Amino acid sequence: MRILVTGATGTLGGGLLPALLRAGHQVRALSRKERESSGRIEWVWGDLISGKGVADAVHGVDAIAHLATSGPKGRGAVDVPGTHRLLLAARRARVPHLLYTSVVGVDRAAIGHLRHKLEAERLIGESGIGWTVLRATRYQQSLDQRLRAHSAFPVMLVDRSLPWQPVHTGEVATLAASLLASGPEGREYEFGGPEVMNTEDLVRTWLEARNVRRPCLPVHYPGRLYAAQRDGELTTDADSRGIISWRDYLHPAPPALSDDFASEHTASPTSPANQPENDPDLHVYGGDEGYERPTRS
Numbered sequence: 001m002r003i004l005v006t007g008a009t010g011t012l013g014g015g016l017l018p019a020l021l022r023a024g025h026q027v028r029a030l031s032r033k034e035r036e037s038s039g040r041i042e043w044v045w046g047d048l049i050s051g052k053g054v055a056d057a058v059h060g061v062d063a064i065a066h067l068a069t070s071g072p073k074g075r076g077a078v079d080v081p082g083t084h085r086l087l088l089a090a091r092r093a094r095v096p097h098l099l100y101t102s103v104v105g106v107d108r109a110a111i112g113h114l115r116h117k118l119e120a121e122r123l124i125g126e127s128g129i130g131w132t133v134l135r136a137t138r139y140q141q142s143l144d145q146r147l148r149a150h151s152a153f154p155v156m157l158v159d160r161s162l163p164w165q166p167v168h169t170g171e172v173a174t175l176a177a178s179l180l181a182s183g184p185e186g187r188e189y190e191f192g193g194p195e196v197m198n199t200e201d202l203v204r205t206w207l208e209a210r211n212v213r214r215p216c217l218p219v220h221y222p223g224r225l226y227a228a229q230r231d232g233e234l235t236t237d238a239d240s241r242g243i244i245s246w247r248d249y250l251h252p253a254p255p256a257l258s259d260d261f262a263s264e265h266t267a268s269p270t271s272p273a274n275q276p277e278n279d280p281d282l283h284v285y286g287g288d289e290g291y292e293r294p295t296r297s
C-alpha cells in the first residue's frame with residue numbers, strides 16, 4: 001500500500017515510518033519542511049493550517065496515518081481545522097481509510113487539548129471515509145523530553161497522586177501499522193504501557209537512569225486535566241498493552257549480538273578465544289607489560 005503519514009517528523013512518526021517500511025509499504029511523508037525523498041519514502045511539503053500541499057499529498061494513496069498535531073499549546077489548529085481540511089481533500093481523492101492517533105481518556109475527560117482531539121475524532125467519524133482511531137497513553141519518549149526540560153530547574157516538582165502509564169512509541173507504531181494493514185474498522189482502540197506508576201516513581205526512575213541529581217519537592221498540580229488524571233481517566237485497563245516498561249526504555253538492552261560474536265565473547269576462560277596469545281589487543285600493547293591501569297586523579 002501507499003500510505004500518507006502526517007506528523008511524520010514527530011515523536012511517533014519517527015517510529016511509524018520504519019514500521020511501515022518493514023511491513024513493505026510505500027510511504028509518503030508530509031512535513032512543513034522540505035526534505036529529500038529516498039528509497040520508499042517520498043517526502044512532500046504541506047501545511048494543514050493553510051491547506052497548501054494537502055490535495056497533492058493525498059492524491060493516489062491507499063490510506064492516511066494522521067499523526068500531525070499542534071500540541072497542547074496550539075489551540076487545536078492542526079487537530080480540528082487541519083483535520084477538517086485533510087478530510088475534505090481525502091474525500092475528494094477517494095482515500096478509503098484514515099487512521100487517527102488520539103489520546104486515552106478523550107471520551108472521559110474532554111478538557112483542554114483533549115477536547116480538540118475528541119472533536120477531531122467526531123469529524124473523522126462523520127466524514128464518510130473509512131476510519132480507525134488509536135488512542136494511546138503518554139509516550140515514553142515525550143515524557144523523557146519533558147523531564148529533561150524540567151531538570152533545568154534546581155528541584156523537580158512532583159505530584160505523587162497522579163497515575164502515569166507511559167508507552168513506547170515503537171509499540172504504538174507497530175500497532176498503528178497493523179491497523180492500517182487490516183483496513184478501516186470504524187472503532188476506537190485504546191493502548192497503554194505495561195504498568196501504571198505515580199509521578200514520584202516516574203521521576204526517580206528517570207533521575208537515576210539519566211544520572212541527574214535533583215531533590216523532589218511534593219506538590220499538588222492544579223487544574224481540571226490533572227484532576228481527571230488523578231481520577232484515573234487518562235490510563236487504560238485495555239487488554240492490549242505494550243511490554244516495554246519505563247525502566248526498559250530508560251535502560252535499553254545492548255544491541256543483539258550475532259551468534260559468532262556472542263559465542264566468542266561468552267566462551268569459557270580456558271577456550272582458545274580467551275587465551276592472551278590469541279588476543280590481538282595484547283600483542284599491540286605488549287600484554288600487561290608497561291600497562292598502567294587508569295586511576296582516578
Ligand SMILES: NC(=O)c1ccc[n+]([C@@H]2O[C@H](COP(=O)([O-])OP(=O)(O)OC[C@H]3O[C@@H](n4cnc5c(N)ncnc54)[C@H](OP(=O)(O)O)[C@@H]3O)[C@@H](O)[C@H]2O)c1
Pocket residue numbers: 006007008009010011012013030031032033046047048049050066067068069070071078082101102103104117135136137138139140142143
Ligand atoms: N506525545 C504523546 O505523549 C502522545 C500520547 C498519545 C497520543 N498522542 C498523539 O499522537 C500523535 C503524534 O504525536 P507526537 O507526540 O508524535 O507529535 P509531535 O512530536 O508533537 O509532532 C507533531 C507533528 O505535527 C506536524 N505538524 C505540526 N503542525 C503542522 C501543520 N500545520 N501542518 C502539517 N503538519 C504539522 C509536525 O510536522 P512538521 O513540523 O515536520 O511540519 C510534527 O511532525 C498526535 O496525534 C498526538 O496527539 C501523543
